Amino acid sequence: MPPAPDFPPAQTEQALLERYAAIAYDKQTDLYEVIGDNSWNVEMAAGTITFGPGLAFPLQVLGTFSHASQTWLWAWANAQSNLPDGLLAQAGQLRAYGAQHGIELLSTSEFDATNRDLHIIGCIASGMFGASGYYLANYGQGTMVVTVKSELIDRVSKNDFARISQVFPQIIGVFEMNHRPAFIQYVAQKGYPVTETADTVSVAVGAGTLTATFDELGRLASLKGSSGS
Structure with missing residues (x-):
């Protein structure tokens, strides 16, 4: 993954989602290609999550969702779990970012939540910290x-020509967002320069070009590719 573009700070939950949802969803495809449907096991002392032989990865714990109370608890607020400080770095940075920009999702220790919120939190963290992906580890009573x-x-x-064409239409079907800036930020994070007109954004990908056309409200109207000569 190329270095993150120098975007101005996103100052709302929605802006963070528009910046990171597509690139995070893109990386989820790679994550699940590697781990498949394997079961998981976390070794907190080692700081790893394992999906089978040869598939032990460093992890950061963001928080937990209680299936009984339907509430989210940030890892930095979960004193009872005695989580190693080294596994809380990203959660702590998200807390500080949320406090700085007034983003309640990131700075409120515990709140009523849904499964959708878990994916939003995972997407934001995955994108912001350049992770290889996020994982929802269901342990029965809750999800970490x-x-x-x-x-x-x-x-x-x-x-990437096919990947972008698949990922972006899918992600805007999952989350409400401003399509045009979300598309530009997605392809920029993949390292591709864009060319803009009043109603299009074109991206040179390898020997081909992807052209996204947007309506007067900035919503995606079409996404078409052309191969190079």
């Missing part, structure tokens, strides 16, 4: 949300 980092996942071979 973690990020993982692994060169094995990052090296998964992909056809």
Whole structure:
């Protein structure tokens, strides 16, 4: 993954989602290509989550979702779990970012939540910290949300021409967002320069070009590719 573009700070939950949802969803494809549907096991002392032989990855713990109370608890607020400080770095940074910009999702220790919120938190953390993906680890009474980092996942071979064409239409079907800035930020984080007109954004990907056309409200109207000569 190329270095993150120098975007101005996103100052709302919605802006963070628009910046990171597509790139995070993109990386989830690579994560699940590596781990498949394998069961998971966390070794807190080692700071790893394991999905089978040769698939042990460093993790960061973001927080937990209680199935009984339907509430989210940030890891930095979970004193009873005695989590190692080294596994709380990302959660703590998100807390500080939320406090700085007045983003309640990131700075409120515990709140009523849904499964959708878990994915929003995972997407934001995955994108902001350049993780290889996030994982929702269901342990029966609740779900722990973690990020993982692994060169094995990052090296998964992909056809970005096809990947972008698949990922972006899917992610805007999952989350409400401003399509045009979300698309620009997505492809920029993948390292591709864009060319803009009043109603299009074109991206040179390899020998081809992807052209996204947007309506007067900035919503995606079409996403078409053309191969190079």
